[in-house]
Amino acid sequence: MNDWSLLSLLIWLPIVAAFAILALGSQKAGLARLLAIVTSIVTFVISLPLWMHFDKTTASMQFEEKIAWIPSLNINYHLGVDGIAMPLVVLTTFISVLTILSAWKVIKKNVHQFMAAFLMLEAMMIGVFCAQDAILFYVFFEAMLIPMFLIIGIWGGPNRVYATIKFFIYTFFGSVFMLIALIYLYFKGGSFAIADMVAMPLTMKEQVWIFFAFFLAFAVKIPMFPVHTWLPDAHVEAPTAGSVVLAAIMLKIGGYGFLRFSLPILPDASRELATFVIVLSLIAIAYIGLVAMVQKDMKKLIAYSSISHMGFVTLGIFVAFALVMNSGDTNMALEGAMMQMISHGFISAALFLCVGVLYDRMHTRMIRDYGGVINTMPFFGAFFVFFAMSNAGLPGTSGFVGEFMVILSSFQASFWYAFLAAMTLILGAAYSLWMVKRVVFGEVKSEAVSQLNDVNKREGFILAILVIMVLFVGIYPEPLIDVMRASVENLIEQIKIIKV
Amino acid sequence: MFGWSELTPVLPELIILGTACLVLILSLFLSNEKGGLLVMLSIVGIAFAAIATAKSHMGAHDYSKLVLFNGNFVRDYMGDILKIAVYLTMIFVIVYSKQYLRNKKIFKGEFYALALFGMLGIMIMISGNNYITLYLGLELLALSSYALVAYDRENMTSNESAIKYFVLGAIASGMLLYGMSMVYGATGSLQLDAISTQIANTQSSMLLVLGLVFIMVGVAFKLGAAPFHMWVPDVYQGAPTATTLFIASAPKIAAFAFAVRILGQSLDGLFVNWQHIVAVLAMLSIIIGNLFALQQDNIKRLFAYSTISHIGFMLLGFLGGNEGYSASMFYIITYAIMSVAGFGMIIVLSCKGFEAEKISDFKGLNQRNGWFAFMMLLIIASMAGFPPLIGFFSKLYVIKAVVDQGFYVLAGIAVVFAVIGSFYYLRVIKTMYFDESESDQEITAGYDVKSILSFNALLQLALLLFVPSILSFCIKAVELL
Numbered sequence: 001m002n003d004w005s006l007l008s009l010l011i012w013l014p015i016v017a018a019f020a021i022l023a024l025g026s027q028k029a030g031l032a033r034l035l036a037i038v039t040s041i042v043t044f045v046i047s048l049p050l051w052m053h054f055d056k057t058t059a060s061m062q063f064e065e066k067i068a069w070i071p072s073l074n075i076n077y078h079l080g081v082d083g084i085a086m087p088l089v090v091l092t093t094f095i096s097v098l099t100i101l102s103a104w105k106v107i108k109k110n111v112h113q114f115m116a117a118f119l120m121l122e123a124m125m126i127g128v129f130c131a132q133d134a135i136l137f138y139v140f141f142e143a144m145l146i147p148m149f150l151i152i153g154i155w156g157g158p159n160r161v162y163a164t165i166k167f168f169i170y171t172f173f174g175s176v177f178m179l180i181a182l183i184y185l186y187f188k189g190g191s192f193a194i195a196d197m198v199a200m201p202l203t204m205k206e207q208v209w210i211f212f213a214f215f216l217a218f219a220v221k222i223p224m225f226p227v228h229t230w231l232p233d234a235h236v237e238a239p240t241a242g243s244v245v246l247a248a249i250m251l252k253i254g255g256y257g258f259l260r261f262s263l264p265i266l267p268d269a270s271r272e273l274a275t276f277v278i279v280l281s282l283i284a285i286a287y288i289g290l291v292a293m294v295q296k297d298m299k300k301l302i303a304y305s306s307i308s309h310m311g312f313v314t315l316g317i318f319v320a321f322a323l324v325m326n327s328g329d330t331n332m333a334l335e336g337a338m339m340q341m342i343s344h345g346f347i348s349a350a351l352f353l354c355v356g357v358l359y360d361r362m363h364t365r366m367i368r369d370y371g372g373v374i375n376t377m378p379f380f381g382a383f384f385v386f387f388a389m390s391n392a393g394l395p396g397t398s399g400f401v402g403e404f405m406v407i408l409s410s411f412q413a414s415f416w417y418a419f420l421a422a423m424t425l426i427l428g429a430a431y432s433l434w435m436v437k438r439v440v441f442g443e444v445k446s447e448a449v450s451q452l453n454d455v456n457k458r459e460g461f462i463l464a465i466l467v468i469m470v471l472f473v474g475i476y477p478e479p480l481i482d483v484m485r486a487s488v489e490n491l492i493e494q495i496k497i498i499k500v
Numbered sequence: 501m502f503g504w505s506e507l508t509p510v511l512p513e514l515i516i517l518g519t520a521c522l523v524l525i526l527s528l529f530l531s532n533e534k535g536g537l538l539v540m541l542s543i544v545g546i547a548f549a550a551i552a553t554a555k556s557h558m559g560a561h562d563y564s565k566l567v568l569f570n571g572n573f574v575r576d577y578m579g580d581i582l583k584i585a586v587y588l589t590m591i592f593v594i595v596y597s598k599q600y601l602r603n604k605k606i607f608k609g610e611f612y613a614l615a616l617f618g619m620l621g622i623m624i625m626i627s628g629n630n631y632i633t634l635y636l637g638l639e640l641l642a643l644s645s646y647a648l649v650a651y652d653r654e655n656m657t658s659n660e661s662a663i664k665y666f667v668l669g670a671i672a673s674g675m676l677l678y679g680m681s682m683v684y685g686a687t688g689s690l691q692l693d694a695i696s697t698q699i700a701n702t703q704s705s706m707l708l709v710l711g712l713v714f715i716m717v718g719v720a721f722k723l724g725a726a727p728f729h730m731w732v733p734d735v736y737q738g739a740p741t742a743t744t745l746f747i748a749s750a751p752k753i754a755a756f757a758f759a760v761r762i763l764g765q766s767l768d769g770l771f772v773n774w775q776h777i778v779a780v781l782a783m784l785s786i787i788i789g790n791l792f793a794l795q796q797d798n799i800k801r802l803f804a805y806s807t808i809s810h811i812g813f814m815l816l817g818f819l820g821g822n823e824g825y826s827a828s829m830f831y832i833i834t835y836a837i838m839s840v841a842g843f844g845m846i847i848v849l850s851c852k853g854f855e856a857e858k859i860s861d862f863k864g865l866n867q868r869n870g871w872f873a874f875m876m877l878l879i880i881a882s883m884a885g886f887p888p889l890i891g892f893f894s895k896l897y898v899i900k901a902v903v904d905q906g907f908y909v910l911a912g913i914a915v916v917f918a919v920i921g922s923f924y925y926l927r928v929i930k931t932m933y934f935d936e937s938e939s940d941q942e943i944t945a946g947y948d949v950k951s952i953l954s955f956n957a958l959l960q961l962a963l964l965l966f967v968p969s970i971l972s973f974c975i976k977a978v979e980l981l
Contacts, residue, residue: 026870070893070968072975073900113870135896139887146881149926153934154866161934165926172922176915183896183903183911 006049006063007079007130010093013043014119014126021116029111033104036115040097040122047093047126050086056482059083059490061132069136075192078132083487084259084338085129087480088252091345092129095248096122098462102353103241105458106360107155114155117147118241125249129256134182134192137260138175141217141253145171148242148250156237163230163237170230174220178261181213185265198264204500207269214262215277222254224277224314225284228307235303236365240356243299247306247348252341255313259334263317264494271495274321277314282420284311289427293434298355298365301435302348305391308424309344309403313337315421316406319413324496328412334488335481336405342480343390343398343473350387350466354380357459358439361452367438371445376452381440383455383463388436390470392429398473506568509556509575512549512583513623519545520616527609538609539598542616543591550587553580563980567629571691574629578760578829578977582626582753585833589749589840590619592956596844597742599949603850604740606652614651615746618644622754631680631690634761638676638722641754642669645747649739661738668721668731676718682711683767692766699769712770715762716777723755725815726784729808733792736804741855744800745843748807749836756814756832763818764825765981778818779910785812786914790921799859802924803842806883809921810835813898816914820901825981826974827897833970834882834894834963841879841956848872848953851944859928864937872943872950873932875957882960884925885918890963897971 017039021032055062061080069077081089100118107114124147127140145168152164186192189200202210220227231251235243263270285308292304316337323330357380358373359365374381390397393404403425411418444450455463473480507514522545523538530537557563557580565576593615601607617640624637646669650662684690686708687698699708717728724732736744763774789809796802814835817828849856849865849872856862866873882891895918902911943950963970 022870022874068968070971072968072971073897110866110870113866139892142887142892146877146886149929150933153930161930164934165923165930168926169919169923173919176919179896180899180903180912180915183900184908186900187903 005065006046007081007126008065010043010046010089011079011123011127011130013046014039014123018116018119018123021112021119024112026110026112032112032115036100036119037097037104039119040093040100043122044093044097047090050081051090051483054083054086054483056083057486059486062086064132066132069133073135073192074186074190075135076133077136078193079130079136080132081130082490083484084256084491087338087342087483088129088249088256089126091252091342092122092125092249095245095345095349098349098353098465099241099244101458101462102244102356103239106240106356110154114151117151118245121147121151121245125245125253128253132194134185134194134197134261137194138179138182141178142172142175144250148246151242152234152238155239155242158237159233160237163233166230167234170220170227174217174227177213178217181210184210194260194265197261198494200265201499202266204268204272207266207499208272211262211266211269211273214257214266218254218257218262219280220254221257222251222310222314223307224280224311225288225307226280228284228288231307232300232303235306235352236297236299240352240359243352243356244349247302247352248345251306251310252345255310255317255337255341258314258317259337259491264491267495267497268500270318271321271324274318277318278417281311281315281318282417284308285315285421285424286427289424289431293427293431295431296367298358298367298435298439299352301367301431302351302355305351305428305431306344306348308428309340309348309391311424312340312403312406312421313344315410315417316340316402319406319410319417320492321495322413323409324492326412329409330492331485331488332405333409334491335484336402336409338402338484338488339398339405339473339477339480340402343402343470346466346469346473347387347390347397347399350383350463350470351391353459353462353466354384354387357455362448367435369445370439370449371442372440372449373452374440375444376450377454379460380455383467384440385436386467387470388432390474392432393425396471396474398470398477400474401477509566509568510573511552511556513620513627515545515549515552516616516620516623519549520613520620523609523616524613527613530609532607535607535609536598538612539594542594542612545616546587546590546594546619550584553583553587556580563976565980572630572633573627575627576977577980578757579627581973581977582757582829582833583623585836586619586622586626586750586753589753589836590615592837592840592844592952593746593749595949595952596745596840596847599945600740600742600745600847600850604652606740611648611651611742614644614648618648618746619750622750625754626757628758628761629692631684631692631762631766634758635673635677635680637754638758639673641751642673642722645743645751648743648746649735651743652740655740657738658740661735664738665731665735672718672721672728675714675721679711679714679716679718682707682714686711692761695766696768699767704770704773708770709773712767712773713777715767716774716781719755719759719762720781723752723759723811723815724808725781725811726788726808729785729788732808733801733804736807737798737801741800741843741847741850745840745847748803748843749840752807752811752839753832753836756828759815759818760825760829760981775819778815779907782812782815782819783910783913785809785815786917787812790917790924793921793924796924797859798857799846799862799928800843800857802859802928803839806921806924807839809917810839810883813895813914816902816910817898819907819910820898820905822978823904823975824898824901826971826978827894827901829974829977830971831894831898833974834890837956837959837963838879838882838891841875841953841960842883844949844953844956845872845876845879848943848945848949851942859931860938862928862931863935865932867937869943871954875954876932877929878957878960880925880928884922886922888964889960890967891960893964893967
């Protein structure tokens with residue numbers, strides 16, 4: 001398969017299509033939509049061989065491509081995926097199809113620019129997961145901000161400018177420190193290849209400094225308490241499709257960054273500081289869960305719920321260090337974190353799409369404006385309840401798998417970690433179900449609600465596919481875990497190493 | 501004294517000189533309607549100069565440097581590369597300025613003659629091998645610039661800024677000359693390499709260091725580095741945009757060459773002494789440039805402060821040894837190309853009786869013309885240093901070179917202020933994309949200007965493919981100094 005340069009194709013096809021769509025101009029909105037959906041479907045289909053031809057037995061990079069890019073600085077165009085990156089790449093191409101479909105009719109202004117920005121964004125996100133060269137990673141990591149900045153800023157809600165600038169400044173500020181850290185690593189080791197950085201010995205002091213530089217970049221992206229404040233604003237103002245991509249994929253990049261950079265490059269600093277990160281994660285899980293409870297705006301509620309759920313990801317990642325020390329089931333912690341990322345990708349996407357469905361009809365996201373939606377939108381009601389349940393971690397849905405694995409493994413580390421984390425299963429159920437209760441059930445709230453139309457075929461199709469995915473991963477997660485096993489085990493070996 | 505054979509390497513300079521004179525004479529006889537001919541002539545002249553440079557560059561087998569006219573003039577690898585960059589930016593300048601001068605009804609042949617004389621000064625600065633030659637080049641450029649700033653003579657701000665520029669420029673030239681005379685007193689030579697050997701062989705004296713300080717002041721002024729930057733915003737804003745376009749692009753390349761020739765080639769033995777000065781200048785420029793740019797609402801002024809911060813970045817590279825010089829060289833070449841595109845955009849958006857000077861004039865540009873909004877986005881993002889545009893890579897090399905030398909704190913400060921600076925660039929993007937348009941002015945520029953500007957903006961992306969080769973040119977140029 002290597003002859004095919006599959007990964008390059010995945011990255012460049014959307015970019016080329018985006019330029020073609022831009023060149024179409026504003027008059028041919030229909031054609032722009034068509035071209036965008038065809039491109040995203042083709043990209044998704046191209047990404048499937050990644051899964052099918054993936055060698056589960058090895059942790060080394062697969063589908064590798066390596067071309068010297070800037071020889072004098074030893075920067076290579078080096079792509080490759082392992083068991084951690086590959087599921088995320090496929091998730092990206094999958095979610096992209098759905099989001100473009102969801103924006104089909106909703107976006108009316110500058111359709112061609114919207115579609116072009118989206119395809120660019122897709123390409124950058126795939127690039128981030130595939131990059132094996134730190135500078136290439138950084139380029140994708142940053143370049144992704146500009147399309148997202150425009151998506152929120154042009155097609156967003158009333159307070160979009162504030163939200164998008166906040167989003168940009170937060171993420172940009174975080175990531176430049178990563179750049180300095182990368183340059184420092186290059187200065188020490190003479191290479192920007194991630195694999196070389198992993199192999200490089202570093203003193204504790206260096207590791208701690210670099211850890212915090214990376215931490216700033218990834219913690220903002222995930223986002224972790226206390227640098228999470230940009231996310232609710234960005235989500236509330238972003239158009240539905242923007243929120244979906246933001247929640248489903250962009251947040252995962254932070255978690256992926258920890259797995260790809262912080263852990264293997266800085267095992268000692270990560271071990272030392274694991275408790276610090278775990279405490280922040282627990283605060284996010286518990287405190288942000290409480291914050292979610294009191295939200296009046298559905299999107300804000302889901303945004304806070306995202307932060308809380310991503311807390312499980314960081315908890316799973318860093319609890320692994322405690323498990324390495326008392327020889328617990330480290331695999332489960334990291335796999336749980338990965339599962340949680342993938343599952344949250346489906347569920348948060350679905351929830352934002354549900355809110356989008358309501359918003360397109362009523363042009364309000366306030367919970368108090370709704371009530372009794374089930375009477376006029378029975379199918380939608382079923383979908384919404386289902387996704388709320390899976391958000392709360394109902395067994396049988398994908399939401400359960402990741403959270404359960406993380407909680408189980410944190411139990412081996414410390415009773416109190418597990419106790420606090422398990423608390424949020426209750427909180428999660430409380431805010432998700434309470435929202436559903438107020439929106440979907442009860443008396444028909446107003447004239448407007450009584451005249452709602454149920455989901456149309458397009459919306460129903462998108463949500464149904466997500467239901468299938470959530471159930472599939474929830475009931476039979478084995479194939480997914482299988483794919484990542486070798487890479488996770490390799491990662492565990494890497495974090496066991498004592499570099500100092 | 502010298503043979504005719506010595507004239508071949510200076511053919512590019514001679515061609516530009518000839519073109520400038522020809523344009524000046526022809527402009528007396530041609531009516532303003534036929535002024536397009538002068539524009540064409542200038543471009544053809546630059547093209548011939550480019551061919552001559554390329555030819556002599558290829559002709560030199562081992563790219564060894566050629567010292568001519570009793571050591572007054574040098575043709576070397578760095579000079580050739582920088583001159584090629586100057587030709588490219590000057591062609592952009594000439595094409596864009598035509599549009600502007602026609603709109604303002606101040607189109608006259610003198611503009612092009614002055615610009616070409618300025619360009620000749622630039623080329624002499626690039627190739628000077630002697631303090632006097634360097635100084636002459638500098639003054640030729642400066643005199644042309646003073647006149648160009650005052651070119652719109654009905655306009656009070658234009659005149660005001662010209663006087664400001666002239667008075668301050670003259671003081672700086674005085675400082676420079678004074679410093680040079682001290683160095684001459686201490687070393688007994690004006691030749692770059694002779695000064696360098698002399699410094700290496702003797703104890704550093706007070707006189708020499710004092711001379712260095714005066715020279716640094718002069719150089720910093722010409723570069724527009726803080727705290728000698730006061731003239732930059734006023735001149736950028738007051739001058740006709742066509743002139744700002746010129747001042748903001750090609751002369752920066754010359755200023756880089758000038759600084760390398762003086763600091764790197766002749767006073768390299770005093771590195772210990774000047775590294776602190778350069779560090780302070782660089783830091784102040786980055787900090788002041790970025791902070792002051794935040795509150796500008798005039799886009800020319802905003803670009804002026806952004807130039808100051810860019811110059812700071814370039815100076816930062818000087819601390820990085822040989823690698824740093826090549827990083828700075830790469831930085832300044834790419835900066836000249838993006839700067840000329842930025843001002844080109846202002847010109848394209850201006851039309852008869854209206855000058856797109858305020859940031860608010862960019863409101864809703866995306867609705868008026870999505871393509872040019874996208875072009876401006878590329879330019880701005882490149883200036884801000886967002887990857888994957890070329891501006892990111894030039895910043896990356898400078899930072900890397902500085903980190904290699906162990907200046908972590910400086911690198912850290914530079915990066916933090918680059919982030920702060922990104923805010924005002926974002927504001928321009930925000931204005932173009934998110935705000936509602938106030939006017940529905942069509943873009944009236946001709947197709948030639950539009951297409952060349954698009955080319956110029958797309959270069960910010962396209963140059964990515966050539967980063968390795970341009971960079972290797974820069975590295976080689978510095979090696980062969």
